[in-house]
Amino acid sequence: MVYVKGAEFKRRVQKLARSKKLACRFVADKGKGSHGRLYFGEEFTTLKDRKKEIGRTYWRRCAGI
Secondary structure, eight states, rough: OOOOOOOHHHHHHHHHHHTTTTOEEEEEGGTTOOOOEEETTTTTEEEOOOOOOOOOOHHGGGGOO
């Protein structure tokens, strides 16, 4: 299992969105503190602190994106 930081996850999702020609955006206003909402097309997930590593369970939960 490869662990990445939140910022790297965001970059990978944005790259995937570009390749699939989908809209992708991060809205920091939709979260408390360092949390924010990452939109991928019509789907979204709450992205935790972008400076910390994302765990295995978070990857599984976001697999639908």
